[in-house]
Amino acid sequence: MFEWLEYEFMLRALAATSVLSFSIAPVGAFLVLRRLSLAGEAMAHAIVPGIVIGFVIAGLSVASMIIGGLAAGITVALLTSLLARFTIIREDASLASLYLISLALGIFILSAAGSAVPLKSFLFGSILGMDDETLYLIGATATVTLVSFALILRPLVTSTIDPVFHESRSSRPGLVVHWFMFLVVLNLLGAFKALGTLMAVGLMILPATAARYWVSTLTGYLVLTFLFALASCWAGLVLSFYASEVPSGPAIILVAGAIFFVSVLFAPQGLGFLRRRRPSPR
Amino acid sequence: MVLSANELTLGYRGQAVVSNVSFHVAAGDVLAVVGHNGSGKSTLVKTILGTLPLIGGELSWHGGVPSEIAFLGQRSEFDTRVPVRLRDIVEMGAWSRLGFAGRIDPAGRAAIEAAMERTGTAAIADTPLHMLSAGQLQRALFARTIVQDAPVILLDEPFTAIDQSTEADLLALIDQWSGEGRAVIMVLHDLSAVLQHCHAALLLGRGTARFGPLDTTLTPANLVDLAYLTPSQAAWQERMFSRDVDSLSGGGDV
Numbered sequence: 001m002f003e004w005l006e007y008e009f010m011l012r013a014l015a016a017t018s019v020l021s022f023s024i025a026p027v028g029a030f031l032v033l034r035r036l037s038l039a040g041e042a043m044a045h046a047i048v049p050g051i052v053i054g055f056v057i058a059g060l061s062v063a064s065m066i067i068g069g070l071a072a073g074i075t076v077a078l079l080t081s082l083l084a085r086f087t088i089i090r091e092d093a094s095l096a097s098l099y100l101i102s103l104a105l106g107i108f109i110l111s112a113a114g115s116a117v118p119l120k121s122f123l124f125g126s127i128l129g130m131d132d133e134t135l136y137l138i139g140a141t142a143t144v145t146l147v148s149f150a151l152i153l154r155p156l157v158t159s160t161i162d163p164v165f166h167e168s169r170s171s172r173p174g175l176v177v178h179w180f181m182f183l184v185v186l187n188l189l190g191a192f193k194a195l196g197t198l199m200a201v202g203l204m205i206l207p208a209t210a211a212r213y214w215v216s217t218l219t220g221y222l223v224l225t226f227l228f229a230l231a232s233c234w235a236g237l238v239l240s241f242y243a244s245e246v247p248s249g250p251a252i253i254l255v256a257g258a259i260f261f262v263s264v265l266f267a268p269q270g271l272g273f274l275r276r277r278r279p280s281p282r
Numbered sequence: 283m284v285l286s287a288n289e290l291t292l293g294y295r296g297q298a299v300v301s302n303v304s305f306h307v308a309a310g311d312v313l314a315v316v317g318h319n320g321s322g323k324s325t326l327v328k329t330i331l332g333t334l335p336l337i338g339g340e341l342s343w344h345g346g347v348p349s350e351i352a353f354l355g356q357r358s359e360f361d362t363r364v365p366v367r368l369r370d371i372v373e374m375g376a377w378s379r380l381g382f383a384g385r386i387d388p389a390g391r392a393a394i395e396a397a398m399e400r401t402g403t404a405a406i407a408d409t410p411l412h413m414l415s416a417g418q419l420q421r422a423l424f425a426r427t428i429v430q431d432a433p434v435i436l437l438d439e440p441f442t443a444i445d446q447s448t449e450a451d452l453l454a455l456i457d458q459w460s461g462e463g464r465a466v467i468m469v470l471h472d473l474s475a476v477l478q479h480c481h482a483a484l485l486l487g488r489g490t491a492r493f494g495p496l497d498t499t500l501t502p503a504n505l506v507d508l509a510y511l512t513p514s515q516a517a518w519q520e521r522m523f524s525r526d527v528d529s530l531s532g533g534g535d536v
Contacts, residue, residue, distance in 0.1 A: 033364050154377045161364045161371070161411075168331045168353035168436075169378050212365065216410035221365045 004241045012130035013248070017194055017233035020138050020203075023145035024187045025226035028204035031184060032212065033160050037205050038092070042099040043181075044188050044201035046076035048106030051192065056113045062133040066189055073185040076102055106197075125196035125249030127240050134193045141190035145183050152176050157218065194233075199249030203229055206256035213267035232256035283308050283344045284434060284465040285330075291338035292325045298337055298489070299325045305484045305493040309433070309463040312456060314470050314477055316500065317486030318510050323469045326486070327353075327438055330467065350378060352432035354423050356439050362411045368422045369407040372398055375429030397428035402451060417448035424452050435459055437468045441476055453479050473500065485510065 004010045031040045050072025054064030076098050083094035110122060121129060149156075155176045159166035167173040184204070191200035207228035215221045236252030243251070264270045286306035293299040300322030307313050317323050328334035329341065331353060352375075375397075376390050386394070398404040401421040406414070414422065420440065427435060437456075441449050456479055459466055470476060477483070483499040485492045487508030492499050502516040511519065 033361075154380075157364075157366070158374055158377065160361065161366065162355070162360050162374070164355035164359045165353060165374070167333050168351065168355070173333075216365050216367065218364075218366050218370070 004238055007241075009128050009130065010237065010241060012135065013127050013194060013237050014234060016130045016135055016138050017237065017252075018230060019142050020187075020190055020194065021226055021229040021233055023142035024191060024204055025207060025229045026149050026222050027145060027180075027183050027187045028208035028229070029211070029222055029225045030156060030160060030180065031204055032208040034180075036184075037209075039095065040184055040188075040204055041201050042095045043073055043076070043184060044197065045103040046099040047073045047185060047188060048103050048197050049109060050075075050106075051189075051197065052106045052110045052113075056109060062137045065192070066137070066186075069189045069192075070182075070185055072102065077181065120247060121196065123196045123198045123249075124247035125192075125194050125199060125252075127194075127237060127248040129193045137193075138190045141186050145187060148179060148183055152179060156180060194248055195252060196247065196249040199253050202249075202253040202256060203232065206253065206260050207232060210256070210260040210263040210267075213263040213270040216269075228256065228259050232259060284311075284348075285341070285343055287339065287341050289339040290329070290336060290341060292322055292329050292334075293337050294325070294334070296337060300486055300489050300491060301338070303339070303484070303486070303491040303493075305482070305491075307434075307465045307467060307482075309465055310460050311482060312460050312466040312468065312480045314468055314480040314483045314496070315486065316470055316473065316483060316510065317508065321486040321488075321508070321510075322491075323486060324438070326484075327436060327469060330436060348432065348434045350430055350432040352427045352430040352435045354427055354435075354437045354440055356442070357416065357419065357423075360419070362414070362419065364411060366411055367408050368403055368411065368414060368418070369394070369398070371411070371422045372403070372407075372425045372429055375426035378430075393431070394425075394429055397425040398422075400428060400455070401425040416443050417445050420444055420452065421448060424455055428455075433464055435464055435466045437466065439469055439471045441474070442471050449476070 028040075031037060047069040050068035050070070051065050052068070053072075054061075054066075054068025058064035076095075079098055080091060080095045083089055083098075084091040087094075089097075107119070107123075110119065155166060155170060159173065159176055166176075170176075187204065188200050191203055195203055208225045210228050211221055211224035215224055232252050232255040235255040237248055239255065240246050240248040240251040265273050284307050288304055289301075290303040291298050291301040292303060299320075303322075303326065305313065315323055315326060325334065329336060331351060332347075372394050373386065376386055376394065380386065395404065398407055401424050403418065403421045403425055406418060409418075411419070424440075427437075440452065444452070453476065456466055456468070460479075460481075468476075468480065477496060477500070480496060482494065483496050485499055485504055485508050487510055490508065492504050492508065502511070502520050505511040506513050506516045
């Protein structure tokens with residue numbers, strides 16, 4: 001029953017996703033609270049051509065992936081805000097347009113270059129992909145993310161709840177927001193090997209959304225989001241191990257999806273089917 | 283004198299919204315800012331907070347820019363779906379003095395508890411944000427303002443959609459701040475009994491401004507001039523007002 005524990009690639013994948021859960025959970029939690037879930041989704045697709053170009057030029061190295069991914073992410077973010085400011089199209093439509101172009105460009109380049117990496121594992125992740133470099137990347141991502149959160153937690157909370165209050169007392173109010181979006185891109189890159197470019201953002205959003213149904217305090221929210229992310233990764237990896245044709249990304253996200261639906265149905269702040277019916281809540 | 287403004291021109295990216303704005307606020311003053319939509323009230327708020335640069339004129343802080351201006355914005359900007367409790371909102375008032383990682387000391391704890399007692403929110407301190415009524419949330423935000431302990435307090439439409447008893451409690455708090463020598467600047471959405479608690483008024487409208495004591499500034503003629511009221515509304519208010527005065531003085535004479 002536990003024969004998957006005997007394979008090194010499984011142990012690597014379990015270790016990698018455990019560390020990843022520590023850092024992707026708080027990022028996802030604030031992405032959801034800041035109502036940026038869809039922007040995060042768009043950003044995940046927008047960074048694909050950067051990763052691909054880095055890959056085509058320099059091979060599957062972590063450095064090229066990070067440089068390419070960050071460059072693509074920043075370019076799309078800047079273009080989006082320029083288009084929203086200077087043309088009639090709103091931010092959501094320009095972001096959607098740009099990320100679709102970006103994603104198509106990435107897949108086009110990857111296919112045209114006759115890549116050695118199968119498209120399937122690029123898009124949906126692979127349980128086999130956890131080489132040393134990937135483990136270092138995830139370790140570094142988690143370190144940067146957790147140290148950053150220790151530093152920006154208070155202004156981040158303030159600007160999430162009461163943005164004008166945050167602006168009134170900070171000399172550079174935009175700094176926290178930009179740093180946070182950098183952490184989003186960094187964690188998407190960290191998650192890319194295990195989950196694939198299409199599924200990485202799911203581990204950011206689904207555990208955070210599911211956890212919100214259960215808790216009313218910030219500490220509780222962050223802890224539960226982490227536990228849901230961890231459980232999704234472990235169960236998803238085992239699922240992918242037995243159904244060997246199934247890439248790890250969809251397997252992990254489906255487990256996260258199951259947790260989400262259970263939460264919707266039974267959690268106190270969801271539909272609350274476990275709760276005794278009371279007169280309508282305020 | 284805490285703050286004086288001389289011939290300010292306010293606006294965005296060089297585009298003036300309002301000009302000729304002059305006023306002054308002393309310690310203990312409560313200044314009401316009144317004007318129609320788009321008259322520049324929010325522009326003035328941002329300029330005082332320092333988040334928007336002046337286009338022209340001079341804004342002088344006497345005795346230096348205050349280390350902290352306690353600001354309470356409009357509740358439409360506030361997100362109540364974040365999983366925190368009322369107590370956490372009040373604590374936010376102490377965060378700017380703590381830096382990145384400092385902890386709140388016992389004196390700070392006591393100040394937070396006292397602020398919740400003062401605003402009548404101590405009993406609901408652990409209630410999640412999304413369960414609070416508009417009045418309870420506003421009480422919590424006033425408690426946060428107390429904790430900020432700032433010499434200058436800036437309130438943007440603090441009584442919009444608030445029940446009367448909450449309004450009365452919070453107005454008593456504003457009187458107390460005034461008595462403690464804090465300068466209070468309050469943007470008001472309508473002319474109401476709240477004005478009784480103000481010492482001066484700044485009327486904005488039609489791209490210009492009037493400033494002075496309430497009774498010489500918020501006159502029907504000025505309110506019509508600066509497009510806050512139409513002439514017929516002003517005439518109606520004047521009729522109602524004079525009837526009030528007549529009945530009062532009539533009662534006194536008899």
